[in-house]
Amino acid sequence: MVGNAKKKESKKGSVNLLMIVVGIVIVVVIVLLLVMLNDPMHKARRMDQAELDAQFQTIDYEAYKADPTAYKGDYIKLRVQVYQKVNDRLFNVYTAAAGETDSDSWMGGHYLLNDDRRPQEPALEEGMIVTVYGVCAGKQKMTTANENGDDGLPAVDIVYIDFEGYEPVDDADGAVNAEEASGADGAGTVGQ
Numbered sequence: 001m002v003g004n005a006k007k008k009e010s011k012k013g014s015v016n017l018l019m020i021v022v023g024i025v026i027v028v029v030i031v032l033l034l035v036m037l038n039d040p041m042h043k044a045r046r047m048d049q050a051e052l053d054a055q056f057q058t059i060d061y062e063a064y065k066a067d068p069t070a071y072k073g074d075y076i077k078l079r080v081q082v083y084q085k086v087n088d089r090l091f092n093v094y095t096a097a098a099g100e101t102d103s104d105s106w107m108g109g110h111y112l113l114n115d116d117r118r119p120q121e122p123a124l125e126e127g128m129i130v131t132v133y134g135v136c137a138g139k140q141k142m143t144t145a146n147e148n149g150d151d152g153l154p155a156v157d158i159v160y161i162d163f164e165g166y167e168p169v170d171d172a173d174g175a176v177n178a179e180e181a182s183g184a185d186g187a188g189t190v191g192q
Contacts, residue, residue, distance in 0.1 A: 047159075052077075052133050052159070052160055055075050056075040056076060056077040056133045057074075057075060057076065057077060058076070058077055058078075059071055059074065059076050059136065061095065061108065061109030061111075061154070064076075064109075064136065064154045065109075065139075065153075065154050068136070068138040068139045068154055068155075069138060071136040072136050072137065072138045073135060073136060074135070074136045075133070075134075075135060075136075075159075076133075076134055076135070076136050076156055077131065077132070077133050078093075078095055078109075078111065078131070078132045078134070078156065079095060079096065079129070079130075079131050079132075080093040080094060080095055080106075080111065080113070080129070080130065080131075080132055081093060081094055081096075081106040081127070081128070081129045082124055082125065082126050082127060082128045082129075082130070083106075083126065084126060085124065085125065085126050086112075086142050088115075088120070089114060089115050089116065089120075090112060090113070090114060090115070090142065091112070091113040091115060091124055092110075092111075092112060092142060092153075093110075093111050093112075093113055093132075094106045094107055094108055094109065094110055094111075095108040095109040095111070096108050106129075109154070110153055110154075111153060111154050111155065111156055112140050112142060112152075112153045112154070112155045112156070113132060113134070113155075113156050113158055114137065114140075114155060114156070114157045114158060115158045116157060116158065117158060117159075117160075117161070122163060124161070128163075130161050130162060130163055131161070131162040131164075132156065132158055132160075132161055132162075133158075133159050133160040133161075133162070134156035134157050134158045134159050134160075135156065135157045135159060136154070136155075136156060137155040137156060137157045138154075138155060139151060139152035139153060139154060139155060140152050140153060140155035141153070
């Protein structure tokens, strides 16, 4: 009798432990889903062009640079010239100086762009002038070295790049038209 009672208690203990583990797993999955669905990058990648235009804003460079945490996660729209391709995913860019246009000075706001579009087509290259839709990512450094005592540059995680109007040069046979550079509709590429 005593042996049967111990077996029943052991089974109850195993069932209770299993229920606790299943409950914890369910809570973790729910929390992860809520975090993912509230992530600005996740939301932005699901927007169409009209939503991008409506939700993305121009943010004052000096304000973003002074207090990057206040803008982290905000949607931003920038017209930039790619100054330096640091690696396949990191680009050093400038906006036009205040009051200038595309053909004038490109020494305005200095940003780092993180290109996590999948696929990265068309690719960003040095000298390109494009419109970038992204999410403010705080400050970031190009390298781990802190040579100038600088605490980093305002960073933007790219959601979408509008290549409209840009006509890159193909090294093999000369000019490539804007449709080839930006896809059949000339509208750009939304990250996946």
